[in-house]
Amino acid sequence: ILIRAQEVMIKALEKGGTSFDDLYIDVNGEGGYFENELxxxxxxxxxxxxxxxxxxxxxxxxxxxxxxxxxxxxxxxxxx
Structure with missing residues (x-):
């Protein structure tokens, strides 16, 4: 379970995380797109x-x- 959780976290970080609203953006004002993987x-x-x-x-x-x-x-x- 820990190995799979780590794999998911790495993949989520690579895709910028999940951005369900405008509060979750990076320094360039871009939202993540990991929600497409959920x-x-x-x-x-x-x-x-x-x-x-x-x-x-x-x-x-x-x-x-x-x-x-x-x-x-x-x-x-x-x-x-």
């Missing part, structure tokens, strides 16, 4: 790249949500 963020209603199922937005806590593929990222029920 597999789930902001893709609600689009097809999953892996299994072709429709991506859905799922709420989790304090009015927060995340876009997921219900097939590739199934909800894990905590053991009690």
């Amino acid at each position: 597999n789930a963020y902001g893709r609600e209603g689009e097809r999953c790249y892996r299994c072709d199922l429709e991506m859905v937005r799922e709420a989790f806590s304090n009015n927060r949500s995340s876009t997921i593929c219900p097939n590739c990222q199934p909800r894990i029920t905590p053991h009690r």
Whole structure:
């Protein structure tokens, strides 16, 4: 996991990071373009790249949500 995380971080830095608004720009005023590489963020209603199922937005806590593929990222029920 650590090796893959490092690879993703290096790739993100090479592409200037993600710039979801005008606050995240470099010294030349340019935004990053790593968001084009994201597999789930902001893709609600689009097809999953892996299994072709429709991506859905799922709420989790304090009015927060995340876009997921219900097939590739199934909800894990905590053991009690």
